Amino acid sequence: MDADGLPLVGPGVDLTKVGAIHPKRLLAFLNHFVTHTTRFLNKFSCVCEQKLSDLNTRIQRLEVTMNILEAKLASIPGLEGVSVEATPAPGPTPEPEPAAAANLPALPPSEEQNLPAVEPAPEAPPTMTVSQDPRYMKYFKMINMGVPVGALRQKLTLEGLNPDLLDTPNAPAPPAAQDDSDSTFSESSEEQEEFSD
Numbered sequence: 001m002d003a004d005g006l007p008l009v010g011p012g013v014d015l016t017k018v019g020a021i022h023p024k025r026l027l028a029f030l031n032h033f034v035t036h037t038t039r040f041l042n043k044f045s046c047v048c049e050q051k052l053s054d055l056n057t058r059i060q061r062l063e064v065t066m067n068i069l070e071a072k073l074a075s076i077p078g079l080e081g082v083s084v085e086a087t088p089a090p091g092p093t094p095e096p097e098p099a100a101a102a103n104l105p106a107l108p109p110s111e112e113q114n115l116p117a118v119e120p121a122p123e124a125p126p127t128m129t130v131s132q133d134p135r136y137m138k139y140f141k142m143i144n145m146g147v148p149v150g151a152l153r154q155k156l157t158l159e160g161l162n163p164d165l166l167d168t169p170n171a172p173a174p175p176a177a178q179d180d181s182d183s184t185f186s187e188s189s190e191e192q193e194e195f196s197d
Helices: 023-075 099-103 109-114 134-145 149-158 163-167 178-196
Strands: none
Touching: 134 149, 134 163, 149 163
């Protein structure tokens, strides 16, 4: 027997002669185990829910901050065509060898002088999209602010512009008469000044 009066169970003990644990004591052990496990699981569940709630709040704050930042960037005129180049990863980058030039045989110097000079191909002028066109830019800003497209279509028709181009903002802008484009550009610059005030 140990200090509590329980029989010592070892390899030399005959289990048929050892008395059973009292049912009340066994029930107390089971109740303690069940309540202890339930409290642990409840506490663990509460901690997990609290951490998920905190994470959800942080994600919502981040989304709101990103929306505000995007709205601020969209309100700056002249940033439509700006693109940011990705910074290269640190480390040595192998330079690719030109395969076509490596496979060509070398010409004698006399034949190299007789070859005609190759002129570089002329670069195509950059095409302006409808959303970048000063005549249509103010209407796309109005769409972003929530103005109904139907009302803008009527206004475009009254001004002699194509209302179908509101559906294709990335299409090339139609050519305009010189005096018409100057007047619309001055109007759009005046509206941009109003927005900035």
